Amino acid sequence: MTDLLQLMKERQSSRTPFDPKAPVSRQDLQQILEAGSWAPTAHNMQNFEALVVDDNKILKQISEIEFPVSKSFIQENYLQLSFSEEELQCKKTGVLATMFPKSWLKPNQIPLKIQNENTDSQTERHHQLLSCTALIMLLYDPAKRAPASEGDFLGIMSIGCVLENMWLMAASLGIGLHVVSALSAEEPEMKIKKMLDIPDFLKIAISFRLGYPLFSPKYLRVRREIGGFAHINHYGKLGLAD
Numbered sequence: 001m002t003d004l005l006q007l008m009k010e011r012q013s014s015r016t017p018f019d020p021k022a023p024v025s026r027q028d029l030q031q032i033l034e035a036g037s038w039a040p041t042a043h044n045m046q047n048f049e050a051l052v053v054d055d056n057k058i059l060k061q062i063s064e065i066e067f068p069v070s071k072s073f074i075q076e077n078y079l080q081l082s083f084s085e086e087e088l089q090c091k092k093t094g095v096l097a098t099m100f101p102k103s104w105l106k107p108n109q110i111p112l113k114i115q116n117e118n119t120d121s122q123t124e125r126h127h128q129l130l131s132c133t134a135l136i137m138l139l140y141d142p143a144k145r146a147p148a149s150e151g152d153f154l155g156i157m158s159i160g161c162v163l164e165n166m167w168l169m170a171a172s173l174g175i176g177l178h179v180v181s182a183l184s185a186e187e188p189e190m191k192i193k194k195m196l197d198i199p200d201f202l203k204i205a206i207s208f209r210l211g212y213p214l215f216s217p218k219y220l221r222v223r224r225e226i227g228g229f230a231h232i233n234h235y236g237k238l239g240l241a242d
């Protein structure tokens, strides 16, 4: 039990370059996929397909796609930022501002600055994508919703379970994983679907790059204590103590 909790705590986002000379083996990819296949899904619908890309030429083509950043992303992302480690430690949710390009940190100066700085974040993303030796995309069919689940809320949660199973397996194999949600944005998704023959009716739910980090990602990771989110018997009675 302790080992499982330890693994969960050690799993982290590897926002680092991966070693291009150390490809993730097909055997390890298989284990990651198998872990995903055993995830719980609403009504056991197993409402996903996984597209694995480990061909360097295709990875390079994907890395060359432009990823426009929307205003709403900048504005909503801003709300999750802490501008110092002390602030993040105090808030216990969100992420450090330092991990984003400077223009993403000033929601009021969006239009001009994003354009100017897009090149930097774009370049960084290219490097990140180029340095990964495998990319997995979880695809789903939005028309096949979980029974009576409005907006397929349950189906989408199911894909989250699949992602977590895969992430934990990757962590246990010493493989870094970094979610790149930007591939699901309208324009990149359209291009990737065309490039990889993904049928129109499928959506890219989530994508993540895999590899062996060239250095260990070191950044402050925070979580709320149980007393910060768990209520006992009645809402508002925080923590588990009587």
Ligand SMILES: Cc1cc2nc3c(=O)[nH]c(=O)nc-3n(C[C@H](O)[C@H](O)[C@H](O)COP(=O)(O)O)c2cc1C
Residues within 6 Å of the ligand: 011, 012, 013, 015, 094, 095, 178, 179, 180, 181, 182, 206, 221
């Ligand atoms: C659905 C989902 C989407 C995410 N999208 C991104 C992303 O696009 N880029 C990124 O760097 N991290 C992304 N993350 C990672 C989270 O930012 C990260 O899990 C969170 O900050 C906690 O950090 P940790 O993974 O190191 O524990 C995503 C995570 C989830 C579950």
